[in-house]
Amino acid sequence: MSQQEWLDRDFYAVLGVPSTASAEEIKKAYRTLARELHPDANPHNTEVEERFKKVSEAYAVLSDPAKRKDYDRVRRLLRSGGFPGTGFPPGTGSGGFDFGDLFGSGSPFTMGDPLGGVGDVLGDLFRRAGTRTASARPRRGSDVETETRLSFREAVAGMVLPLLMTGPMVCTSCHGSGTRPGTRQRTCPHCRGVGVRNRNLGGFGFSEPCEDCRGTGSIVDTPCPDCQGAGIGDRTRTISVRVPPGVSDGQRIRLPAQGEPGLGGAPSGDLYVTVRVEPDPVFARSGDDLTVTVPVSFAELALGTVLSVPNFDGRVSLKIPPGTQSGRTFRLRGRGVPRRGDAVGDLLVTVEVAVPSDLGHEAAEALRAYARAEEMGGFDPRSGWADSR
Template sequence: GFDGFGSGGFDFSDMFGNRGGASGAESLGDLFGGLFGRRRGGGGNRAQRGADVETEISIDFTEAVRGATVPLRLSSPASCQTCGGSGAKVGTSPRACPNCGGSGLVNRSQGAFAFSEPCRDCRGSGKLIDQPCPDCAGEGVTTQTRTLTVRIPPGVSHGQRIRLAGRGEPGRNNGPTGDLFVLVHVTPHPVFGRDGDNLTVTVPVTFPELTLGTTLTVPTLDGRVSLKVAPGTASGRTLRVRGKGIERRDGRVGDLLVTLRVSVPSKLDDAARAALEAYAEATADHDPRAEILRRAEDGR
């Protein structure tokens, strides 16, 4: 039967000597295209898109939140400015390869078949350069250092990639330019953190402030704000300050999330110690661990 066709038992690419490079389908296309006199339009002179380029930048936390315009120095291939990308010495021009007629392909007969293959004289480019440009050695491309202005949008995250269309390597034979991808590294802030579009901050408070209630002054990225703490607020509670987070370009604004943590003094003077001992004596009947002990016993 014909079971071998679906199970890897027979490979047309092996039949025609294709063991790498073009796919079997492309080899068959070149084969039958040459057999019937149809020349494929895409040798070495076909327009090719330029390669994408990736680089990295580091910005601080505030720039990531608010957005920034950052200069970026980039060394990468670019069209030769001396010859304008033609590869020919100034004052001269490439000429069409006489062997392939400028197509970059030649037909070769082998028995009953005709094959299309890259022209050896012009290496598939379709053109010959008699006097190469001295700056790019006839390649039309040189490595250049350029300075780009990169606009970092507000709210960019650490590890995010920003795409700059058309800022990559130039294309070959008038092909389109590739893209530039910028990998962003954000330096951590000593005070603020981030949770999506929300900013986070942990604020130390005293036990009396949580017990009796108070109004705190807490920092924001652009100043300070007053925050009311209700009496009996637990340590670790997170309060929300609306509209003090990250503002997106579409108008969305996050919040500032303030987590309250009791600050325990490492040392007490005599007056503070006496006051604290008096408080402990006054509240001796209250066991803060009674509930958790009961629930643990119930769960056994």
């Protein structure tokens, strides 16, 4: 329904109720008319069918409190013949005025308007009525979000990840123009490419999206057979996503212009890929540092040894001095997670004594002998441990 039809039609008269009717009275009137005018009760009667449509349209507006409020406000405004409080006299001009310009942001006629933002009311009212708006004008495409999973080692090392995406994309046949290859759009002769047409009503003018070109300003005579003139179609594509080294769990990677395509030649949205990193059975992270816990024997810590520690580059040797305590952490510089630039984190190696669950007879006897020798030597592991408690 056009804006002018909205303004010309009296929905209360269509339902046969006064403008002061309650919601219950409006519902009752509609139900009575709907039973009387329903197409099933009046087969092949186009006149009754048309009236039934008008009754349904009127009820759709008056049964909705928000729509009815806006509809009543516009009717009061037009019946007044002018705009109270603005100094704008009734009937001025010959029809060159546009509500969007007259009551838009910054207009002097918005000040002191007792109806409270007429431009907004009209805009909301016509949008709710289902009229075509400027949705066909150029508009940036929506952003798209997805997730991908990487192993711990892939996230640390970085990689190029092939990502399979299915969704709306610019038509590859017409490249988004909507026209058959080899043809072009032509300028709409009714709106002259503006996408908007003006209608006059007394002393006022109303701007509406052009019905012929649907507000685009252009007409497609020979639509693209692949996308039926939409310029957009669903397809599956593979995108190469470069995952930088050292990416962390939950980090988002932005791929510009890889989201949904824009309308009317506008740019596409962006694609955001959230990375989920699976835990590793050996390594963990602490910021840019890699952490690993290496199980060792008591003898290795007491006597000292050289450990072969796993690393993403292979293995690295770590010297353990005699008398090292269980739980001590050693730092190996430059063996951790790559940072931005050429910097690299460290590898933190923690040694931890592993106690055997079953020593065996010979090992148990040897350990008992060691314990006796340790006691004779005066070693007490709990000496001074609880003296301050």
